[in-house]
Amino acid sequence: MKTFNAKVNVTLKKSVLDPQGQTVLEALHSLGYKGTENLRVGKYFEVTLNAQDENSAKTQLKEMCEKLLVNTVIEQYEVHLS
Amino acid sequence: MKTFNAKVNVTLKKSVLDPQGQTVLEALHSLGYKGTENLRVGKYFEVTLNAQDENSAKTQLKEMCEKLLVNTVIEQYEVHLS
Numbered sequence: 001m002k003t004f005n006a007k008v009n010v011t012l013k014k015s016v017l018d019p020q021g022q023t024v025l026e027a028l029h030s031l032g033y034k035g036t037e038n039l040r041v042g043k044y045f046e047v048t049l050n051a052q053d054e055n056s057a058k059t060q061l062k063e064m065c066e067k068l069l070v071n072t073v074i075e076q077y078e079v080h081l082s
Numbered sequence: 083m084k085t086f087n088a089k090v091n092v093t094l095k096k097s098v099l100d101p102q103g104q105t106v107l108e109a110l111h112s113l114g115y116k117g118t119e120n121l122r123v124g125k126y127f128e129v130t131l132n133a134q135d136e137n138s139a140k141t142q143l144k145e146m147c148e149k150l151l152v153n154t155v156i157e158q159y160e161v162h163l164s
Contacts, residue, residue, distance in 0.1 A: 003119075007091070009126045024127070024150070033146055035132040037085075044091045044124035045106070050117040064115055068106070 001050045004057040007080045008065060011042035016074045045069060057081060083132045086139040089162045090147060093124035098156045127151060139163060 012018050018040050025039040047064075051057035061079050070077045094100050100122050107121040129146075133139035143161050152159045 001117075009089070009091070011126065011128060021127075027150055028146055031146075031149060033131070033142060035083075035142065036129055036146075037132065038128075038130040040128045042126040042128070044093065044126040045103075046093060046120075046122045046124070047118055048120040049115070050119065060115060060117065064110055064113075064118075067113060068109055 001052065002057075003048060003050055004054070005082050006045075006047045006049065006057070006061050007082075008045040008047065008061070008069060008077055009042060009080075010044070010065075010070050010075050010077045011040050012074055013076050042075075043069075054081065083134065084139075085130060085132055086136070087164050088127075088129045088131065088139070088143050089164075090127040090129065090143070090151060090159055091124060091162075092126070092147075092152050092157050092159045093122050094156055095158050124157075125151075136163065 021040040024041060025036060028036045049057060049060065051060060058081060065077050066072055103122040106123060107118060110118045131139060131142065133142060140163060147159050148154055
């Protein structure tokens with residue numbers, strides 16, 4: 001068994017409105033950061049897991065995301081393994 | 083002016099308890115993912131910003147994080163620019 005560190009970023013799909021992100025963007029504009037154009041807010045998970053090998057870790061992470069961590073109807077995710 | 087895409091990951095500092103992460107971890111265990119050992123939940127921001135150069139973008143992002151996006155008393159952050 002090896003130990004892997006995974007970082008999972010979850011965001012709303014591009015086609016889904018993100019009012020929280022819009023609010024943060026407006027707050028940045030009102031603080032003077034006029035150069036910011038687009039901002040989306042999401043969730044972030046840092047997971048440590050034990051698995052036989054990298055492929056097994058990836059498979060487990062994909063399952064975990066699709067069963068629990070991500071609402072795949074409105075959200076998309078990216079996994080980075082190290 | 084150039085356009086930069088930044089990804090900002092915000093997590094609670096190691097020394098701060100993360101009851102939300104603990105709950106997600108227990109949920110994963112009860113779904114059968116016994117190999118997961120540690121899990122922390124955080125926030126994730128995807129920002130598009132215009133800046134003169136990479137250094138200026140980095141400086142602006144650092145300021146935005148410290149003024150608005152991150153509570154530096156209990157949270158830490160990582161910025162990835164591309």
